[in-house]
Amino acid sequence: MGAVLPTLLLILAGLLVGGAWSLYRQGASRGAVLVTGLLAVLATAGGLLWLLPGEG
Template identity: 55%
Template structure:
């Protein structure tokens, strides 16, 4: 079974994206450096995009 197109991968990536978005919000609220917040935001966007692309392939 291929990793791409796996419905479990979509769920895992969605959970990871949610955790990363929470991390971005938390680091923004506590006044962390812009670099840390930016890296977390970039990782969150990448996880959301990859989950969406994988979901399209699953369907």
Template identity: 55%
Template sequence: MSSILPILLLGLGGMLVGGVISLSRQGATKFSIGLVAVLAVLALAGGVLWLIPGDS
């Protein structure tokens, strides 16, 4: 289960990046684009950081 979570987070981040591109092409407000962009960065960062080996 622990190896599935980073893949899901990276997939979610990719979909959110696509959402940012789509929102910007549709002329959405800067707030909505920024909010989705922040969520995309958090999901991608979480997926990458989950893959870094820890001390445990």
């Protein structure tokens, strides 16, 4: 059950990447695309870092 949160974060990252791409294709403002892309990067990094073996 320890892999549920990273999995959800990676799913969220995928949705955000798709959202950023959709915003870009629709001609949304650069700020909206960048914020959505940044959130996707953060969710991906969080999901991957959570999966790294750590102390304990």
